[in-house]
Amino acid sequence: MSAEPRSLARRLFEPASIDSQAPVARVVTYALLFLWALVVVIPLYWVLITSFKGPGEVDNGPFYLPFVDFAPSLQAWDFMLVQNYTLRPYMNSVVVAVASTLLAVLIGSLAAYALVRIRFQVKLAAVAIFLILLTAIIVAVATFGVQWEIAVAVAAALFIIALFTLVGRTKLAIGNNDIEFWIISNRIMPPIVAVLPIYVMFQQMRLLDTQVALIATYTAINLPIVVWLTRDFFAGIPLDLEESAQIDGASKFRVFFTIALPLVRSGLVATFLLVLILAWNEYLLALFLSNVDAQTMPVLVSAQNTTRGPQWWNMSVLITVMIAPVIVISSILQKHIARGLLVGAVKG
Numbered sequence: 001m002s003a004e005p006r007s008l009a010r011r012l013f014e015p016a017s018i019d020s021q022a023p024v025a026r027v028v029t030y031a032l033l034f035l036w037a038l039v040v041v042i043p044l045y046w047v048l049i050t051s052f053k054g055p056g057e058v059d060n061g062p063f064y065l066p067f068v069d070f071a072p073s074l075q076a077w078d079f080m081l082v083q084n085y086t087l088r089p090y091m092n093s094v095v096v097a098v099a100s101t102l103l104a105v106l107i108g109s110l111a112a113y114a115l116v117r118i119r120f121q122v123k124l125a126a127v128a129i130f131l132i133l134l135t136a137i138i139v140a141v142a143t144f145g146v147q148w149e150i151a152v153a154v155a156a157a158l159f160i161i162a163l164f165t166l167v168g169r170t171k172l173a174i175g176n177n178d179i180e181f182w183i184i185s186n187r188i189m190p191p192i193v194a195v196l197p198i199y200v201m202f203q204q205m206r207l208l209d210t211q212v213a214l215i216a217t218y219t220a221i222n223l224p225i226v227v228w229l230t231r232d233f234f235a236g237i238p239l240d241l242e243e244s245a246q247i248d249g250a251s252k253f254r255v256f257f258t259i260a261l262p263l264v265r266s267g268l269v270a271t272f273l274l275v276l277i278l279a280w281n282e283y284l285l286a287l288f289l290s291n292v293d294a295q296t297m298p299v300l301v302s303a304q305n306t307t308r309g310p311q312w313w314n315m316s317v318l319i320t321v322m323i324a325p326v327i328v329i330s331s332i333l334q335k336h337i338a339r340g341l342l343v344g345a346v347k348g
Contacts, residue, residue, distance in 0.1 A: 044323070051076055051316035058312050076313040081321075086300065090321065092290075093297040096211055097279040100218035105272050107219070108226025109234075111183070113256055115176050115227070116234045117242070122179070124172040129162045138197065141204050148204050180231070187224035195288050202289060209291040217289060218279045225278070226271055233267035234260060269333050277326055297322050 014022050021029065050058065052072035063069035080086050114120075133155040140146040198217055199208070207213040241263075242255050250258070261268065283298040290296060297318060304315040 047316045047319050047323075050312055051320050053313050053316075055313065076317045080314050080317045086318065086321070089295045089297050089300045092211060092214075092294055093280060093322075094325075096214045096218060096294075096296060097276055099211075100215045100222065100279050101272060101276045103215070103219040104222040104226050104275055105230075105268060108223045108271075109230045109261070109268065110256070111223070112227045112230040113234045113260055115180055116231060117252075120176055120179060121173040122175075123167045123170055124174060125170040126163060126167045127174065129159060129167070133159055138201075142200050148201075180227070183224045183227050187221070187228075191221060191284055195285065198285070199288050208289060209294050211294050213289050214286060214294055214296070217285050218282060221285070222275045222278060225275060229271045229274070230264065230267065233264040237263050273329065273333060276329070280322070280326065 049064070049066055049072075052066060052074070053061075053063070053070060054073055054075055057063055057070045061070075066072040137148070137151045137155050140151045141148050202208050202210075202213045237260055241259055245255050245259055246252075281298060282296075283302065286294075286296045286299050287302075290299060301315055301318045301322070304311040304318065
């Protein structure tokens with residue numbers, strides 16, 4: 001018996017099979033995707049063509065099409081890349097972003113794995129003593145001019161003494177959930193709140209305007225994101241695999257590096273790229289902690305807003321140079337990123 005022919009309305013609005021779209025739905029989907037592509041691409045195109053303009057074309061515009069509306073020029077590119085020596089800030093950004101991201105992913109993944117597989121009971125008294133001693137170090141260094149090496153050594157000795165005396169007699173403790181909440185709360189705090197203490201700390205350590213200061217700071221502020229994202233990745237790994245390896249004599253570190261990490265590598269790639277972009281585009285901390293030697297690209301871009309007004313053509317050159325590596329890396333790692341977004345989403 002032949003199937004009843006469908007009406008025109010059903011053919012337009014109902015899919016022919018479960019794995020296809022109806023014609024109308026397909027048209028609407030592609031139209032929305034096209035509009036969204038325009039929203040994404042047009043600003044990039046505008047920045048790119050502005051880098052080939054001069055002050056006259058920018059001020060008397062808008063001009064949209066090179067060789068049609070205006071004659072493109074390499075003047076801004078020559079000024080920023082050759083005469084203005086942009087290589088140092090660019091290399092600072094590369095070194096600081098890559099190094100801080102690698103450290104954040106390594107330390108954060110270790111912390112996330114430990115929070116998933118190990119049950120912690122941290123005495124509340126130990127946390128309180130640590131915070132009191134940390135406050136004492138800051139006050140001693142910033143107010144009384146004590147050398148930070150001496151202050152840290154004395155505080156470490158007092159903390160060790162307290163661990164073997166006072167802390168052992170208390171019972172109140174915090175667990176994994178409390179530790180996870182504390183880690184995430186560090187990222188919730190606005191960075192502007194911590195800028196001045198961080199500035200004073202590196203000033204006393206004589207590390208202002210160095211890559212070391214930026215790498216340490218970026219690593220610290222991005223650690224909560226890494227822990228937050230990778231925790232679910234490790235939680236999705238079957239525990240039986242790790243227990244089998246431990247029965248064969250593998251240590252926790254060997255299980256982590258040979259079993260856990262390879263299984264969540266796609267998730268780590270997605271996390272790495274996200275943290276890399278955050279470190280690459282960071283401006284506030286770089287503005288306070290760097291001057292000339294460790295200046296990064298976002299600070300250099302903002303410096304193009306001079307007393308004569310924003311130098312849009314020079315700024316566009318720098319922005320184009322900044323976003324190009326991110327686009328290339330995202331294109332290369334696209335498959336891993338898409339796969340990594342789903343790691344840990346479905347659990348048995």
